[in-house]
Amino acid sequence: MKKWLKIFIAILTSAVVLLAGGFFVWSQFTYKPSKDLTRLVPEDSYTETDGILYFDPSGTKTEAGVILYPGAKVEPEAYAFIGQELAKTGITVAIPEMPFHFAILGTGNAEKAQSSRPKIKKWYIGGHSLGGVAAANYAAKHEKSVEGVFFLASYPAESAKLKQTNVDVLSISAANDGLTSLDDIENSKKNVPDDALFYEIKGGNHAQFGLYGKQKGDHSAEIPAEEQQKQIIQYIENWIKRGSGK
Template identity: 45%
Template sequence: MKIFIKKKWKYCLFIIPIIIVTIIAIYTKDYYRAMPEAKSMLRSNDKVEYKGSPWIEYTAKNKIITKGLIIYPGGKVSPEAYAPLASKVAESGFVVVIVPMPLNLAVLSPNKAEKVIEKHPKIKQWYIAGHSLGGVMVAQFAYKNQYKINGLILLASYPQKSNNLSSSGVKVLSMYGTKDGFIGKDKIDESKKLLPTSTKWIPINGGNHSQNGWYGFQKGDNTATITRDEQQNIIGKSIVQFMSGN
């Protein structure tokens, strides 16, 4: 009987991880892919140099670069969906890196920014941005690495209670769409006690959750009353001003 029980436990210990991995694989298989407009930006142009490995990276051409931005994608969203935003921000004199995540979930590798920072020793100031779940994870990274990060940018997101940045010296920019179907003003207002009083808040009138990237419409979101281009322009210009100290 004891031998049978031991064999049964060994079998359970073997099969449970397989079941967990299978469930995760099924859950993440149906992710949000980048739109053609985003894929067309996976290249260099006259203003930025593009690199596609080990992450998506844009570097401004013919400029002295001292500041960098790291972007964590939203949950189950292809990193390529943020290529137009990254390329546009980089044009203003920055290096911008979009970090791909395991199974498109930043929660599975929240410290990936460390490798980016290590590979760019010439960059003196680092900013980190994240959309939705990616924002939760960059807030966590900023909380744990405040000496490495100069600024935190939240796109339709907020920090967890365990990552209280209210007394932090890290600059924070928080943007959210007034038509967002996932992150409403109530959640944004609730997050204010977890962020510095100096935080810059930018409500994007008519913007929704999906238009923070180029990946189509996210199920459960509200319909935006401004175009994706309009929302992206607001986000891009706000990030550049924030990183430039304006």
């Protein structure tokens, strides 16, 4: 092998290692649960098995299951209030931890959650921001195993082709979102079924779809985080219980 080729390979290998290392370090600077969440959610309100947080109804028959994919670099626990409150209504909630905290790298985690609760026959999958994109990709490829997909400050990639599926779709956006604009949500309507439901939370922002504090690039919210969370929970609960209006 010529000397110049060996040098090129060595430089390329070093660059790849440095980039991979840099990405790993960057991915570890995550958004963690806020004080609001620790106040609202007792530690014993959920269990963790194989990297997935489970919120199971207590003393009631589970009617449905929800799988919630976290936003990029957001810890799963940041969505624990949503999980806790939906469980109180008889809905099991599973929130997976994602590889490097990016749901797009762990799209198939939904299968693990579904397998762990085999008695649940109706599953709904969704996510916050990038988590919603990953959830849509899963739903498009597993149409027979999910009833619907929901988006929290998110929308599907065109490649997901949800328009051609029979899954129910719910989209919840926020008026003060600095990362997922209302124009983004409006443009996404062409990529989902015509009967998809769209709701906008007045005064809400991007970060308050979870409970992890402020997020760079986001706008300030005009309503408390707990109020926004309660609206999100109500929309999801109503959507599931009425079958998305079908």
